[in-house]
Amino acid sequence: MRSIPWRYLPAIACVLPSTASPAAADLPAVVVTATRTPQEADDVPASIDAVAFDDVVDVFGVNPSDYLAGIPGLLARDRQNYAQDEQISIRGFGARATFGVRGVRLYTDGIPATMPDGQGQVSHFSLDSAARIEVLRGPFSALYGNSSGGVIQLFGADGSVPPEISLALVGGSYGNARASVNARGVAGDLDYNLDLTHFQTDGWRDHSAAKRESGNAKLAWTIGEGGKLTLLANTLALPGADDPLGLTHAQFDADPRGVASVATQFDTRKSVHQDQGGAIWDQDLGGGHALRVLGYYGTRAVEQYLAIPVATQANPKHSGGVVDLDSRYGGSDARLTWKGELAGRAFELAAGLSWDRQAQHRRGYANFVGDVLGVRGALRRDEDDTVRDFDQYAQATWRFADRWSLVAGLRHSDVAFHARDHYVTTGNPDDSGRVDYGATTPVAGLLWRAARGVNVYASYGRGFETPTFNELGYRADGAAGLAFDLDPARSRNAEVGIKLRPSTSLDASVALFRADTRDELAVATSAGGRTTYQNIGKARRDGAEAALAWRVGDAWTLQLAWTRLDATFRSAFLTCAGTPCTTPDTPVGAGARIPGVPRSMVHAGLRWGGDRGWHAGTAADAVGAVVVNDLGTDRAPGYVVAAADLGYAFELDAGRLDAFARVDNLFDRRYAGSVIVNDANGRYFEPAPGRTVMLGMKWTWNR
Template structure:
C-alpha cells in the first residue's frame, strides 16, 4: 500500500474517544446539573446551539434547536473574524462531523462532506443540500456549489446533520444553509480588505440599513490570488442583494439577487505521491501544456413571501430561478479523442434552473400540549445544454476545437412533505415527518454521427423518506434524544454523463443510493455557561454511488454495493472566566463498504470508503478581555485518508496550528480594527484533500504551507 506521509506530526489518537465515552456523557450529565447554568452566549464565529435559536433548517417555527432530536450548529458570522473570508471552509471549521476543505484550487471549489456523505465529489458538492437565503444552492439533480455563498453579507450559517436532513429531499446527507442579515435603520456599513501570502488579496463591502418598511443588504466582494501552487491563479467576484419588505399584518416579502463570476481559474491538477514529496507547490506538466482552467458565471434571483393568519397559522411561498455557465479545459491528449465515441477535452455547460416551494404551518395544542404542524410541496426544473469540444486545433493545444458532443438534458422533480412536533408529556416531545420525492432525468442527443449513435434516454427515480425522533428533557438544561430516518441520493447529471464501461451514452443504469439513518444524542448546557453535545450515529446505504474511474478530470461512476458510516461526534463550547473561551470538536467515523456490487467485484467488504478520515478534531482558545486587543490559537488534526477503492494508497494524518490577533480603535465614525493571522505556523507539509480514484495516480492535492494574512475592517456608523 502506498502511504504519503508528508506530515511529521501525526493526528492525535482520537480513537481513545470511542462510543462508550459519548454514552457515559449521556448517563452522567443529569447528575452534574446541581448548579443552574448561566445564560449561554455565543463567541464570535463559533458553532453553537443556543436555547433561543430556532434553526430554519429543521423547518420548525417555534421550537428551539435545543429541543429538537437532531444535531444542529449555528455559526455566528456577525462577530469579529480574522480570516480572509475568501472560502466558506474558513467559517465551517469546528463543526463536528463536517469537513470543508480548501483545495487551493478555485477551479474545483470547496470539498464538503458531512458524516462521510459527499466525500466522493471530485468537484462541487454531492450528497448534501445547500441553501443561500432560503434559495437552493443545490441543483434538482443533487449537484451543489458553494462558490456563490457571500460571506461578506452573511449573518449566520446553519448546519443540520443526521436523519432529519432527509426532509430536504434528494441528496440530503446533511444541510448547510447561509443567511444574510436583515437591514434595519441605523445599521453600520462595513468595509473590509486583506492582503496575504502568494499575491492574495480580498476586498469587501457590506451596505446594510433600512427603515420601518424596507431593509437592504448589499454585499460586494473580490478574491484575487496568484495561488499557493503553481498554475493556480484565480479571481472570484461575488455580489449579493437582499431586500426585505414589511408589508404589515404579518406579511413580509424578501427579494434576493446573487451573481458570481470566476473567469479562467487555473487548475494545477492533482499530484502523485512522488511529486508531492518532491515539490508540493508544483503543477503537473499537462496543466501547462493544455492550460487547464475553468470559468464559472452564475446569476440567480429569488423571492420569499410569508403571510400569517391569526396567531396560529402561516404560509410561506418561495420561487427562484437562475443560470449557471461553466467552461472547463481538460488535459486529455488528442489520441484518445480519435475514438468516435469520445466527447472531447473541453466541457461547455449551461444550466438553467427554477423552482418553487409552498409551505403551510400551524402552531397550537393537542390534548393540552404544544403542537406544531407543517406541510408543503415543492417543484424544481433544470435545463442543461451540454457540449463537448476537442481541446486542440491543429498543433495548438488547450483551445476549443471541433464539436464532439451536444445534448439537451432535463431534470424535473416534484416533492410533497409534512412534519409534526408534539410535546406529549411534560418531559417528552416527538417529531415525525415524511417526504415523497419523484425525479425524472431526460437526455436528448443532438450529436449523432455514423460512429456515434443516438444516446437519448430517460430514467425516473422515486422515494419516500420517513423520519422520526423523540426527545427527553430530564431537566431544564439537558436533552437526550433518539432519531431514525431514511434518505436517498440520485446520481447527478455529471455522474450520469459517462458510462463506467467506456461505452456511448449516459449511465442510465446507475441506481439511487438509499440510506437508513440512526442517531442517539444529548445536549447539555453546563453550569459554567457552556454547551456540550454528543451524538452516536449510523447510516447503512444500499447501492452506494462510487467513483469508477477518474482520468484527466473526467469521472465515471458505479453502484458499489452496500456501505456503512458510523461514529461519534463531540462538541464543547465553554467560557473560561471573563476573558477566555474554549471551543472543542471531535469526530470518529468508520466508513466502509459492507459488500461489493455483483457487477464490479472490485471493492472488498470491509474496505474503507476513500476520501473519509477515520478521525478529525478542532480546538480554538480565544482571549478577549473586553478591551481593544483579542487573540486566538487554533489547532486541527486529521486522520489518514484512503485515496482509492482498492485501498492501495492513502494520505497520512497531520496536525496544524494557527494563530491570530487583532487590535480595535474607536473613531468618530465607528470602530476600526486591524487583524493578522498565520496559518500552519509550523509549516507542516500535508495533503489538504484527495481526488478519489484518480486514474493517473494523481490523488493528492497539497494543503498550503505557512501563510500570513493582514486585514483591515471599518464599521462605518452613519447615525
C-alpha cells in the same frame, strides 16, 4: 496505523482553534430553523449547529471552511483550486465528489444551491453579508429530499439599526487579497443588505491563480398586516480560474507547489458566470399560523478546459476536452405552518410542495486545433439535459408531555432526468434517453428533557441519493446513452445523543450515529477523461461526535470538537486497478474503507479578549489519514496544523475599526489539504499551503 499522528498532540495542547467570540460571559441560546420552524437547538432531536458570523473574527472570509471548522462530523477542505470549489462532506457523505459538493444539500436564504440531481456549489455564497450558517446532520436531513446526507444553510443578515456601511480589506501570502463593501440598514418599511466582494490570488501552487467578483442583495418590505416580501439577487463572475490538477504521491513528495505537466500543456482552467434572483412571501395568518411561498430563477455558464490527450479523442464517441455548459434553473416552494393543540398539548404542523428544474445545454469540443493545445477545437458533443424534481413533505412537532417531544416527518420525491442528443454521426450514435427515480423518506425523533439543561434524544430516518447527470453521463459498458442501469443509493440513518447546558456559560453535546446504505455508488471504469459508475451492495458510516463550548469569565472561550467515523464498504465488489482502467477486474473486499473519509478529526479552540480593545486566538486541527482509492493502495497521511491571530478593535466617533494579523500553518507542515478520490491518473493529492500570513482591517461607519 494510527489515523492521526498523535505525536503532534502537544501542539494542540498549546495551540487551540477558535470560532466563538468571548464578548460576554454567557453563551446565547441558539435558535435554528433547519427543521423549518424556529426552535432552540437544544430542543431539536437532531445534531444541528449554528455559527454566527459576527462571532467569527480574524479569518480570510472567502470560503465556508473559514467558518465551519468547529462543527463535529463536518469536513470542509479548501482545495487551493478555485476551478473546482470547496470539498465538503458530512459524516462521510459527499467525500467522493471530485468537484463541487455532492451528497450534501446546500441553501442560501432558502434558495437551493444544490441542483435537483444532487450536485451543488458554494462559490456564490455571500459570506460578507451573511448572519449565520446552520449545519444539520443525521436522519432529519432526509426532510430535504435527494442527496441529503447533511444540510448546510446560509442566511443573510437583516438590515441594522442604525444603518451602517463597512469596508473590509484583507491581504496575505501568495497574492491573496479580498476587498468588500457592505451596506445594511432600515429605511421605513424597507430592510436592506447590499454587498460587493472582490477576491484574487496568485495561488500557492503553480498554475492556480484566480479572480472572483460577487454581488449580493437582500431587500425586505413589511406589507400590510403580517406580510413580508423579501427579494434576493446574487451574481458571480469567476473568469479563467487556473486548474493545477492533483499530484501523484511521488510528485507531492518531490514538489508540493508544482503541477502535472499536462496542466500547463493544455492550460487547464475554468470560467463561471452565474446570476440568480428570488422572492419570498411570508404571511402571518394569526394564531401562530403562517404561509411561506418562495420562487427563484438563475443562469449559470461554465467553460472548462481539461487535460484530455489528443490521441484519446480519436475515438469518435469521445466528447472532447472542452466543456461548454449553459444552465437555466429555477423552482418554487410553498409551505403552510399551523400551530394548535393535540390532546391538550402543543402541536405544530408544517406541510408543503417543492418543485425544481434545471435545463442544461451541454456542448463538448476538442481541446486542440492542429498542434496548438488548450484551445477550443471541433464540436464533439451537443445535447440538452434536463432534470426536475417534485416533492411533497410534511412534518409535525408534538410536545405530548411536560418533558417529552416527538418530531416526525415524511417526504415523497420524484426526480426525472432527460437527455436529447443533437450530435449524431456515423461513429457516434444517438445518446438520447430518460430515467426516473422516486422515494418516500420518513423520519422521526424523540426528545426527553431529563433534567434542567440535560436533553436526551433518539432519531431514525431513511434517505436516498440519485446519481448526478455527471454520473449518469456514460455507461460502464461503453454503449450509447445514459447509464440507465444505475439505481439511487438508499440509506437508513439512526442517531442517539445528549445535549448539555448546565449553565449559560457551558454548552456540550455527544452523539452516536449509524447510516447503512444499499446500492452505494462507486467507480466502475476511469479512462480517457471519462468516469463511469456502478452500484455496490452495502456501505456503512458510523461513529461518534462530541462538542464543547465554555466561556470562562469575561475574557476566555474554550471550544472543542471531536469526530470518530468508520466508513466502510460492507459488500465486496470489483473495481479498476490500472491507470487508466476500462474494466473493473480487481476485487475490493467487504470491510474496506470508503476513500476520502478520515477516521478521526479533532478541533479545539482557545480565545481571549472582548468586543473592544485587544483580542487573540490560537488554532489547531488534527485530521486522520485517508485512503484515496477504493483499493486502499495509497493514502494521504494524517496531519496537525495550527494557527494564531492577534487583533485590536478601535471605537471611534465616526464608527469602528477592526484590525488583525493572522498566521496559518504556524509550524509550516507539509500535508495534503484535500484528495481527489479515485483519480484516473493517480493524481490524488491536492497540497495545502505552507506557512501563510495575512493582515486585515474592517472599517464600519454607523454613526
